[in-house]
């Protein structure tokens with residue numbers, strides 16, 4: 333894997349992102365490292381993926397669409413209608429093709445940080461959850477979500493995906509397949525775990 337210093341990656345992010353998103357990236361890096369330490373995960377890769385997860389977030393949607401399509405990502409109707417999740421695909425492709433990062437787990441953690449998927453690795457879960465509980469987040473219920481995340485990544489994933497589901501439904505948009513597959517997996521785990 334190509335070696336980058338944190339300093340270099342921060343410089344790159346500062347060039348590619350607005351100040352708010354840059355700050356968010358640093359906060360997600362921090363949250364991901366903390367969650368990895370708490371759950372005995374790989375804090376270095378968690379921090380790396382957390383830092384870079386939104387690297388394409390501020391790119392223009394038309395560039396994101398071009399970038400995905402030019403790398404052979406097929407945009408289904410569901411994807412076409414949800415441009416806010418495109419940056420996770422772009423980010424993963426950008427890491428792979430523009431930064432020559434070949435660590436498949438890091439690439440997947442960035443790729444699925446908006447949608448989730450069934451069968452997520454611990455690193456993918458950590459980055460997904462870190463994005464929701466980072467210091468800069470202040471939505472109602474975030475403190476409870478932080479408490480849950482310290483205790484159980486599965487439970488935190490369930491809460492995050494439930495929230496995604498509600499938001500998508502509120503806006504009358506379709507849910508991409510990988511999100512409902514992820515939701516079904518975590519809700520199943522929760523329901524089985526709750527059985528007497």
Ligand SMILES: [Fe+2]
Pocket residue numbers: 385386389419420445446
């Ligand atoms: Fe994101």
Ligand SMILES: [Fe+2]
Pocket residue numbers: 356360385386463
């Ligand atoms: Fe983010």
